[in-house]
Amino acid sequence: MSVTTDDIYTVAVLGSGVMGHGIALAFALGGHPVGLYDVDEELLAESENRIRSVLETLVSAGEIDADAVDATADRITQTTSLPEAVAGADFVTEAVVEDLATKREVFAELDAHAEADAILATNTSGLSITEIADATDGPERVVGTHWFNPPYIVPLVEVVRGEETADDVMQTAYDLLDDMGKTPVRVEKDIAGFIGNRIQLAMAYEAFSLLDRGVASAEAIDRAVKAGFGFRLPLLGVFEKIDHSGLDVQYGVEEYLLPDLDRGTESKDVLAEAVENRDYGLKTGKGVYDWSDTDSNGVYDQRDEALLAILDLYDSLDMDRTPRT
Structure with missing residues (x-):
């Protein structure tokens, strides 16, 4: 065609x-x-x-x-x-x-x-x-x-x-x-999860592992993501950020940290138990967080307002630019 x-x-x-x-x-x-x-x-x-x-x-x-x-x-x-x-x-x-x-x-x-x-x-x-x-x-x-x-x-x-x-x-x-x-x-290749969800799931799996092991609260984990690497991702992505830090630094971190990352192939207990209890998140009033006293439409509207502000910044800074080579 x-x-x-x-x-x-x-x-x-x-x-x-x-x-x-x-x-x-x-x-x-x-x-x-x-x-x-x-x-x-x-x-x-x-x-x-x-x-x-x-x-x-x-x-x-x-x-x-x-x-x-x-x-x-x-x-x-x-x-x-x-x-x-x-x-x-x-x-x-x-x-x-x-x-x-x-x-x-x-x-x-x-x-x-x-x-x-x-x-x-x-x-x-x-x-x-x-x-x-x-x-x-x-x-x-x-x-x-x-x-x-x-x-x-x-x-x-x-x-x-x-x-x-x-x-x-x-x-x-x-x-x-x-x-x-x-x-x-x-x-260009039809693989499960494509790009975004494969990377997103790898992050979420380690986050649930940290929560499951009691390393930190959900609030602390979310805060670390938002204020740390999440803060830089819209501008730099993964590889450009690594180039800024140095591939030697990335290699060194991988050498000592990779063996300690969770390489499980089954969902963490904290997630499995929530699903078993039908605690699916905002749509049911409870998930990782308690949403029982929350107006879900209000939450979505507040989210959209914040994301629109980020979108304006994304457009104004040309975050979709190609790094100079």
């Missing part, structure tokens, strides 16, 4: 949960009409309210004008009909539950209902793009576009190649996201 960003106008997003409605909003902010699909009418209604709330936060932060709220929200059409959502869509993003069998079912449906020349993207956090694409008769038009939460603010979107993904599909997905002001990154 041969497709460019000139061919992309109407978008469909399948799934209206945390990521789905946020991705739909990102496309709407980019000027695209969006069909937002979900089988759950209640979840669709909640997503509409959340989208409105986010738009008001964007207005308060000075990111958009107040008179743009209705126009942006009106670009998103909600439906419980998949065929209706994808009719006429040039670009389809799947954002349903993170389960391979479910995603394959959705992509098999897309074969029957999506436009023949539409690009089909999956927002999987790390499942195989190749296996998802294999559920279709046209795996060459399937690509991974892994957004990060909240997708209407966080710049990064990983563009992931499956074994059969066509070159022009990869390029068009990349260019589309770039034109929307995102920071797309090409992932």
Whole structure:
């Protein structure tokens, strides 16, 4: 197939949960009409309210004008009909539950209902793009576009190649996201977790290990991350920071610290017990922290306001720059 960003106008997003409605909003902010699909009418209604709330936060932060709220929200059409959502869509993003069998079912449906020349993207956090694409008769038009939460603010979107993904599909997905002001990154090999989640999970696993062993409290661990290496990551990333410190220093630290890092292959007890007790975090009122007396929407709004301030700094300092060579 041969497709460019000139061919992309109407978008469909399948799934209206945390990521789905946020991705739909990102496309709407980019000027695209969006069909937002979900089988759950209640979840669709909640997503509409959340989208409105986010738009008001964007207005308060000075990111958009107040008179743009209705126009942006009106670009998103909600439906419980998949065929209706994808009719006429040039670009389809799947954002349903993170389960391979479910995603394959959705992509098999897309074969029957999506436009023949539409690009089909999956927002999987790390499942195989190749296996998802294999559920279709046209795996060459399937690509991974892994957004990060909240997708209407966080710049990064990983563009992931499956074994059969066509070159022009990869390029068009990349260019589309770039034109929307995102920071797309090409992932050329279909490996579990891609880039972001592999690095993020390695950090989180060691953090849970420290918590499980009583080395420090959750508050102390989070504070160390925020005020230490986390403070530098937006500007320097991993390798540029190491170059600043010196590879000799990095090598020396690895020599004495690597043998002591947790190399387990099972979740830590503190995490397993929380999941067993259905303490999933903010959405249930308790996780690592106690959120029982907290307005979750208020927490999300405060988070978005802070992230928008960081986004402004990210843009003003050109943190996406390439280091001088």
